[in-house]
Amino acid sequence: MKNIVIKDNLATPVTSLISSESLGKKDSPVVVWGHGWGQSRKAFRPLAEGLESFGTHILVDFPGFGDSPMPLEPWGTAEYADAVAEFLRQNSNGPVIWVGHSFGCRVGLQLASRHPDLISGLFLIAGAGLKRKRPLWQDIYFKTRTLVFKVLKKFIPLGLSEDWLRSKFGSTDYKNAGALRSILVKTIGEDLSDVARTVSCPTALVYGMNDTETPPEIGQRLQKLIPGAELTILPGQDHYSVLGEGRHQVAPLLKQFMERIDARIR
Numbered sequence: 001m002k003n004i005v006i007k008d009n010l011a012t013p014v015t016s017l018i019s020s021e022s023l024g025k026k027d028s029p030v031v032v033w034g035h036g037w038g039q040s041r042k043a044f045r046p047l048a049e050g051l052e053s054f055g056t057h058i059l060v061d062f063p064g065f066g067d068s069p070m071p072l073e074p075w076g077t078a079e080y081a082d083a084v085a086e087f088l089r090q091n092s093n094g095p096v097i098w099v100g101h102s103f104g105c106r107v108g109l110q111l112a113s114r115h116p117d118l119i120s121g122l123f124l125i126a127g128a129g130l131k132r133k134r135p136l137w138q139d140i141y142f143k144t145r146t147l148v149f150k151v152l153k154k155f156i157p158l159g160l161s162e163d164w165l166r167s168k169f170g171s172t173d174y175k176n177a178g179a180l181r182s183i184l185v186k187t188i189g190e191d192l193s194d195v196a197r198t199v200s201c202p203t204a205l206v207y208g209m210n211d212t213e214t215p216p217e218i219g220q221r222l223q224k225l226i227p228g229a230e231l232t233i234l235p236g237q238d239h240y241s242v243l244g245e246g247r248h249q250v251a252p253l254l255k256q257f258m259e260r261i262d263a264r265i266r
């Protein structure tokens with residue numbers, strides 16, 4: 001069995017940007033949980049607690065979220081992945097299973113691509129990272145709104161209310177992003193298709209059939225991009241219920257995945 005050790009002190013200097021907590025046994029497999037946009041490690045705690053009898057679980061707050069301080073400049077997902085990679089190098093010994101939700105899936109794809117030695121498997125829930133495919137009329141509508149927003153934004157120095165502009169044109173995430181707004185704009189503009197093609201570790205994709213934030217068609221495209229990826233679509237679940245009432249459907253899928261990965265590293 002390959003020995004995987006979680007070091008006792010998770011508060012290392014480089015990880016002052018990443019707050020975390022650990023659950024479960026000090027044993028393999030080691031599972032690291034990366035939350036979605038606008039959330040924190042608390043979103044994953046109920047699901048992780050249900051699996052803490054098997055393996056070790058580390059729940060992180062990405063920089064700028066939860067208890068973690070803001071990064072010093074607008075990061076993309078590559079920078080988030082590099083920060084998490086340094087966290088893993090300092091706080092674990094051996095590759096880990098990455099569980100991500102939405103934004104955490106973007107970071108997970110980058111981690112597996114940029115730092116393959118650190119990741120033994122990806123379990124991505126409601127994964128983002130690819131451009132949405134919309135009907136032509138919707139595409140024209142959103143492109144027109146974006147153009148109008150950019151034009152009106154030029155009038156802010158002349159007295160146009162920025163708050164009014166955001167209320168009329170901004171998404172809920174954009175309106176609530178605050179100091180993270182520049183990071184939001186940068187990360188949602190990324191297309192990780194080329195990144196996904198380079199992922200070589202076992203990957204499981206889970207989507208809610210009723211998800212309108214990251215529809216299952218994104219999972220279907222990711223499955224084609226990631227060699228050997230498995231896709232499960234859960235009926236009746238959406239982007240957030242998959243971690244709430246739907247977590248009882250997710251838990252057995254994740255446990256089976258953990259067992260397979262654990263067998264590979266023994």
